Amino acid sequence: LPRNNIEVIEDLVSDLEQVLPNVSLDFHALEYPDLRKEYRQNEKLIKEITDNYVARYTLKTYAAIYKLMVLALNAELQNIMYNLKFGNLEEAKSDVEKMLNKYVSIATEGNKTIAPTILAFITEIRGHFMRAVEIEYMYYVKREKAREEQAALKEQMRQEAAERKALEEQRAQVVKEENKYKSEINNIQEQLNVSQDDEQIELFKKRIAELEQQLSSVEAKKEEITNLQNGKAGYVYIISNLGSFGDKMFKIGMTRRIDPQDRVNELGDASVPFKFDVHSFIFSEDAVALESALHQRLNEQRVNKINTRKEFFYCTIDELENLVLEIEPTAPFTRTMLAEQYRQSQEMAAQSK
Secondary structure (H helix, E strand, O other), rough: OHHHHHHHHHHHHHHHHHHHHHOOOOOOOHHOOOOOOHHHHHHHHHHHHHHHHEEEEEEEEEEEEHHHHHHHHHHHHHHHHHHHOOOHHHHHHHHHHEEEEEEHHHHHOOOOOHHHHHHHHHHHHHHHHHHHHHHHHHHHHHHHHHHHHHHHHHHHHHHHHHHHHHHHHHHHHHHHHHHHHHHHHHHHHHHHHHOHHHHHHHHHHHHHHHHHHHHHHHHHHHHHHHHHOOOOOOOEEEEEHHHHHHHOEEEEEOOOOOOOHHHHEEEEEEEEOOOOOOEEEEEEEEEHHHHHHHHHHHHHHHHOOOOOOOOOEOOOOOHHHHHHHHHHOOOOOOOOOOOOOHHHHHHHHHOOO
C-alpha cells in the first residue's frame, strides 16, 4: 500500500481506540441489579475474546478488524434490542445469527488469509451475543411477570371484595332469622308465664326447647360468618378438569365463602368447557397460610412460572393425596375424576362417527 494509505489506516485505528471505551449498549436489563451484573460479565467476556485476537497481530490494520467488527456488531445488536419484546426471543436470536453470518462474509470477502481466524472469532463470540439478547429478554420477562401479578392481585382483590359482600349479605339474612327465633321464643315465653294449663305449659316448654335448638344452629352459623369476615379462615380447594387440562394438572386455590363449592362452580362457568371436579375442601383457620404452604411444596411444578398467582400445578393424584394427608390428615380427599360432561361428550362423539 502507498505510505499515505497506511497512515490513514493507522490514524483510523488510533481514533477507534479512543472511541471504543465510550461505546456502550442501551439495555433495559441494566435497570435490574441481577441482570446488570450478568450483562457486565458477558460484556467483559466479549472484550477478553476480542483482546485475545487483537494481540495476535503486530499489523494494526488486521488488529483493527476485530475492534471494528465488535463495534459494528454492537451497533446492529442495539437495533435488534429495539425490536425485542416479550414473546419474540427466538426471532431476535435468529436476527443475531443472520447478523453474525453477514459480518463473517463481509470481513472475509476481500481477504481469504484472515478468513479462518475471523470465523473462529465469530464462533467464540456467537454465544455471548446470543446471551446478551437473552439477558435483555429477561427484562421483558420480569416486566411481564410484574404486570401479570398486578392483574392477578387486582382480580384477587375483586374476588375478596365480592366474597366479603356475599358474607355480609348472608350475615344480614342470618341476623334476621336469629331475630325471628328470639321473637318467637319471647312470645311463647309470655304465653307460658300466664298459662294455667299444665298440658299447655308442657307444649310451650317443648316448643321453646325446639326453637332454642334451632336458634343455637343459627347463632353458630352467624359466628362462622363473622370469623370468615374478620379472620383468615376459609377453605383451600384442590380441583381438576380432565376434559380441559388432562389428568396431570390441578388447581389449588382458596376461598372464604361459606360454601366453597360456589367458588368452584364460578370457576367452571365460562373460562373452561367443562366443570371442575373437587378432590378436597380443606377448612383452615389460616387458609392463606395453608394455601401458601401447598403452593410452596409444588413450586417446581407450576404450570405458569411467570405469574405465580396462576394456581395450576403439574402433579399426580397420588402426590396430592399424600401431600394433603401430610399437611391435614383429617381432610377429606377424593381420588376420582368424574368429568361427567367430558366423558358424555366423548361418548356422543364416538357414537356420531
